[in-house]
Amino acid sequence: xxxxxxxxxxxxxxxxxxxxxxxxxxxxxxxxxxxxxxxxxxxxxxxxxxxxxxxxxxxxxxxxxxxxxxxxxxxxxxxxxxxxxxxxxxxxxxxxxxxxxxxxxxxxxxxxxxxxxxxxxxxxxxxxxxxxxxxxxxxxx
Amino acid sequence: xxxxxxxxxxxxxxxxxxxxxxxxxxxxxxxxxxxxxxxxxxxxxxxxxxxxxxxxxxxxxxxxxxxxxxxxxxxxxxxxxxxxxxxxxxxxxxxxxxxxxxxxxxxxxxxxxxxxxxxxxxxxxxxxxxxxxxxxxxxxxxxxxxxx
Numbered sequence: 200x201x202x203x204x205x206x207x208x209x210x211x212x213x214x215x216x217x218x219x220x221x222x223x224x225x226x227x228x229x230x231x232x233x234x235x236x237x238x239x240x241x242x243x244x245x246x247x248x249x250x251x252x253x254x255x256x257x258x259x260x261x262x263x264x265x266x267x268x269x270x271x272x273x274x275x276x277x278x279x280x281x282x283x284x285x286x287x288x289x290x291x292x293x294x295x296x297x298x299x300x301x302x303x304x305x306x307x308x309x310x311x312x313x314x315x316x317x318x319x320x321x322x323x324x325x326x327x328x329x330x331x332x333x334x335x336x337x338x339x340x
Numbered sequence: 341x342x343x344x345x346x347x348x349x350x351x352x353x354x355x356x357x358x359x360x361x362x363x364x365x366x367x368x369x370x371x372x373x374x375x376x377x378x379x380x381x382x383x384x385x386x387x388x389x390x391x392x393x394x395x396x397x398x399x400x401x402x403x404x405x406x407x408x409x410x411x412x413x414x415x416x417x418x419x420x421x422x423x424x425x426x427x428x429x430x431x432x433x434x435x436x437x438x439x440x441x442x443x444x445x446x447x448x449x450x451x452x453x454x455x456x457x458x459x460x461x462x463x464x465x466x467x468x469x470x471x472x473x474x475x476x477x478x479x480x481x482x483x484x485x486x487x488x
Contacts, residue, residue: 291424
């Protein structure tokens with residue numbers, strides 16, 4: 200942990216401080232997430248409903264992938280230093296996706312009486328397609 | 341189709357409880373093993389009185405303890421099968437920890453047609469306060485409705 204602490208208390212623009220890979224998303228994971236998250240929209244777990252809605256199959260909750268991105272973020276930066284976290288859901292994440300989350304420092308700023316860094320965040324699948332693109336503001340001390 | 345008359349609409353505030361067991365189910369689902377979210381001693385070592393919630397869990401709490409989690413879609417006559425999540429943001433003002441009770445107050449803040457009406461983007465902003473009246477967070481989400 201000490202190494203990441205150093206990286207996140209005095210980073211430079213361009214430093215990649217977030218990098219984590221997650222296992223392939225299967226139907227079981229979607230069922231668990233449905234229950235655990237309270238998002239019971241059947242489109243993520245009921246193939247009949249998904250097809251009736253015009254999709255070939257169920258697909259991943261965007262918030263599950265954002266959960267992975269948040270996990271990668273808080274593995275790099277302690278949760279009490281995360282000031283904001285946002286994403287755009289750029290593309291639907293299909294079954295079988297193996298998500299890699301990355302975050303790079305894009306700016307060092309002063310705000311709220313503290314030094315902060317802006318991080319550009321991405322979640323990509325195994326083909327490299329961006330599924331989520333976002334950013335976080337984190338305090339540096 | 342949703343129109344500008346939806347802007348400004350508020351929906352029933354939701355009070356949600358941060359429960360350790362339910363939080364563990366979420367952590368296990370994501371494969372999250374960081375002890376700060378599970379263990380009080382680890383949380384205290386990072387400055388929290390009790391385990392904090394992970395960065396996206398506010399979104400879950402609002403649905404978990406909502407008697408009508410899709411109230412806003414029903415009120416605006418939006419079919420659940422036509423909805424996608426466009427954007428999500430969280431701004432954190434104060435820690436949220438196991439044992440807290442949070443009140444979520446959502447409001448529609450924008451309605452924007454895209455692609456000649458093929459899609460409608462609906463912006464919803466939610467303020468979150470805790471049991472002490474502390475404003476702990478703001479969340480915003482953009483819902484994409486496929487009108488086609």
